[in-house]
Amino acid sequence: MALALSDPVKLPCGLELPNRFVKAAMAEMMADPKDGLPNEDFIEAYGKWAEGSWGAILTGNVQVDLEYVGSTKDPSTGPYMKKNIEIWRLFADTCQKKGTPAIVQICHPGRQSVRGAGRRGLFTQTMAPSAVPMNMGNGLLAKFVRWLVFGAPREMTVEDIKRVIDLFVDTARLMADSGFAGVQLHGAHGYLLTQFLTSKTNFRTDEYGGTPEKRAKIVVEIIKAIRSVVPATFCIGIKLNSADHNSGDFDATVRQIELLIKAGIDFLEVSGGSAEDPKMMGRDHLPKKVEAKKSERTLAREAFFIDFATQIRKHFPDLVLMVTGGIRSRRGAEAVVHSKAGDLVGIGRPAVINPKFPQLLLDKSVPDEEAQLVLAKVPLPGWIKFLDLKALGAGVETGFYVTQIQRLAKGLATFGP
Template sequence: MSSLNDPVKLPSGLVFPNRLVKAAMAEMLAGFWNTPTSSLLKVYEQWGKGNWGGILTGNVQVDVNHLGTPFDPALAGEYTDPESNKDLLATWKKYADACQEHGPPAIVQLCHPGRQSLRVAGRRGPFASPIAPSPIPLEMGDSFVQRWMSWFVFPPPREMTQADIDLVTRQFVDAARLMADAGFSGVELHGAHGYLIDQFLNPKSNIRTDVYGGSAAKRAKFVLDILREIRAVVPPTFSIGVKFNSADHNSASFEDTMTQIGLLDDAGIDFVEISGGTYEDPKMFDHPGQPAQSQPQEQKSARTAVREAFFLEFASAVRTRYPSLMLMLTGGFRTRAGAEYALSQNACDLIGIGRPAAIDPNFAKLLLDENLSESEAQLVLKRVAVPFWAKWIPLSAVGAGWESSYYTKQIQRIARGLRTILPV
């Protein structure tokens, strides 16, 4: 059976010394200027010492005018070349060095939020519209209050023109070139959690009738063009991955989803990370061993109840269709036994771990230490309690947002050299 300690080699030639990857999480440490700060570097130095096989950064936004949170690191302008952008390159090189100086390769998660850009996030101004493949607003409920609050937090988007698409494509390519020149080992295009690439891939948010919509292949054109153009300007040893939303096996769009993953495989992607959820339906914050509220406990199979991986069945389906595609599975892992189970099912090659890493930067060491028993090689995390006042806000994402904020604060405690606090 595959071991967590086994090295993994990507098609680009990049080698992860073991199978555990620190997954991307929001740090909110880039300050008002949205650049890598000393605090951001400090927390990545700690993760770099944690014996992770690889490190995925939190979101790096490709356009400072469109941010997911007000304090995301982002590119403020065009990147041309190392000589013309010496100061910019030096700043990001410090980030790459902090991540990798203790050994693990670091992959930068590149993102554009599209319609999921908070009204107060980004330099476009609070009254300017975000952009999206189609002018479909974010909806976090059907009631008047829910719709009004959704509008208040997330302004309705405008449909992207071809000029917008060309600009954003160039921004992704510029960002990837900068990360390669700075010394990072690769980039991951964030095509999950309802962000812009996911919005293009999803027929619910992409109702275009041009070359970017109308079929699974056309909806994938946006990300495939970005992938192709990045590959043309970075070294062949620079890895490119995509984070991809899982789909319900009973969904009518399942075959479309498999088609899109096949197109990524044909394009020569180095790895696909399987995750899931959006702001409208935040499945990425479900808890292992706990069914989603809409899913009665009796409907959960015995096998599902004991495993941790949120999206393991979907990853297994992808593996069956595309056996040579390198897969990372993220979401819900808390124990060595859970991670080993996912490997034993041949559902993935890499295990992505988020929230435990926000509590213990050395969590990978714990899982990899074969001298520890199964009961010792774990970190049990309770659901973060939502304050009483938040329960009166009728938005599905409030609880998920509160949970995300809790772990962001723990990351910030690591950056300040403070002990993290387990949820109680």
């Protein structure tokens, strides 16, 4: 089997990634809550990844609305402000100092904006396509947690929607002017664009809801508007949640992806889960040591969302697909590429523990049995198991790796659970 992971990948916009490994987006929680700008900690951490021989580096999500952010320490932008370009340019230069393209993940949390995050008041409602509250569970405790952390959203007006579109475009233009290679729209994990795309949270009957096409309208308008203000070689990707391809949801998702391709996306990353049901954290998936006798199909299942990606490939053979989640070994990554489920392999948690993980996997002198990084689940305190709230378990998992990123930023050794 040829080492396909070392092959370059050229995106439709013309941007060429030197290999197939992408450092996936992960929450850093290091920005100053006062201005949301990247600081020295970001420079130090991403400087380590810049040395890692990645095909591309995806930043953690950058919130486009200073009023509504996902957590208190998320980086954020707001309306286009030329005075901030130098700060973002330093960030871009650091990520790309060895020639690796850096892509900024941009996001609006919608109803998943926690109380106290952003510049909105503590009791100012979040906003969403429809006034559908978070579902943290049916018990009284779950309902109290939902009220305490998120409150209840209000339905967005058309004016709200137009403002959010402008904020996504402003952020993309700022990143292009700062020297980044592209942006990725965060349309997964229960954030605002996901809330529009799915009928589970979008009950609108106007131009932004009611059919798969109308639910995708906000995303299509964002992509087209970004394309009109950035260079032709600037990359625009999107991260989407997987869907059950045995249900009607899959047909709707296929139709929406078709519209996104026509609007001008360069790649699609397959993910899944939300704050309500955090599949992306893989709490039910514990990687085992990869054995040489395992089949390619079994190896590919290191990836959490491989089945969905495989089905999408059948509909869109030329779409550049990125599969992220659970990939821990050279054999697993190779299997994803050779099965044609993914063109790009997203690596998250192993990238934190070993910022130079691609160098290990691409080194032909390292045996397959050693070209891997197996990570256990983060142990959960007993009280969390007793409460039986999925979001709390995911929060512990996220918190552990956030701490490791912060250690990376301080020049300290990182370690797995």
